[in-house]
Amino acid sequence: MSYLSPAEFSKKMVDAGEAKVFMSTRDTVIRAFMAGAILALAAAFAITVSVQTGEPLVGALLFPVGFCMLYLLGFDLLTGVFTLVPLALIDRRPGVTVRSVLRNWGLVFVGNFAGALTVALLMAVIFTFGFSTDPDEVGRTIGTIGEGRTVGYAEHGAAGMLTLFIRGVLCNWMVSTGVVAAMMSTSVSGKVIAMWMPILVFFYMGFEHSIVNMFLFPSGLMLGGDFSVADYLLWNEIPTVVGNLVGGLTFVGLTLYATHARTGAVRRRPEEPLEQGEQGEQEADPVADLVR
Secondary structure, three states, X not given: OOEOOHHHHHHHHHHHHHHHHOOOHHHHHHHHHHHHHHHHHHHHHHHHXXXXXXXXXXXXXXXXXXXXXXXXXXXXXXXXXXXXXHHHHHOOOOOOOHHHHHHHHHHHHHHHHHHHHHHHHHHHHHHHOOOOOOOOHHHHHHHHHHHHOXXXXXXXXXXXXXXXXXXXXXXXXXXXXXXXXXXXXXXXXXXXXHHHHHHHHHHHOOOOOHHHHHHHHHHHHHOOOOOOHHHHHHHHHHHHHHHHHHHHHHHXXXXXXXXXXXXXXXXXXXXXXXXXXXXXXXXXXXXXXXXX
């Protein structure tokens, strides 16, 4: 069968985290760069579809194509390594240290950002005919998204920051579920179907994904969005990264590891009740007779 049980794919999660820790710097950065670039293209595609059709659900239905492509090609997102890599440390795999986990996260962040920023620049050129005209409708929409999801949060102060953080948590709950879901099947079609569902939920619900935002907000700045780099970092990227870390590791990585890779002790079964008619074979109990 192409389906793997939770116990089987939980082990694959830990193995994957260990492999990423020991991957070379070159391979880690290249794979992260390509993941950020492909996800950015998928975000541009989804926004274009949403604007042209006037139906955000259509864009959300199609956005997962980029996520599926990048994971089938073996590329890495920061949201995924947030969930998988710490499991190798928790499982005490030889040679895995806190420093090596942080190294992996740092390299993947740099690669993802470089890939997303490259696509942001290329798409900004397309939206403005090489910066010779005002942005088209899709470009203006991206600029509006950047404003609403930076200064829009800032207007609400602490409540806005809390909302941003929770959206980051919920985002990587869904995205990391998609990462793990790809391990449930050994067939391409099974992997794609399993990944598609949680990614659709995250995108349509407007949750905050740190790598998608690495594309949206630099694009918004290039396309005339009324917010600053400081707004982007303080009122989106940094809280989103923290929320993504908490959501993926807490609600996906640790929960699956705890209940499938390191299951609790099995409780003793209670004695089975006697079948009807077997009571006469029991030894006499004088105390029970008195109660009766």
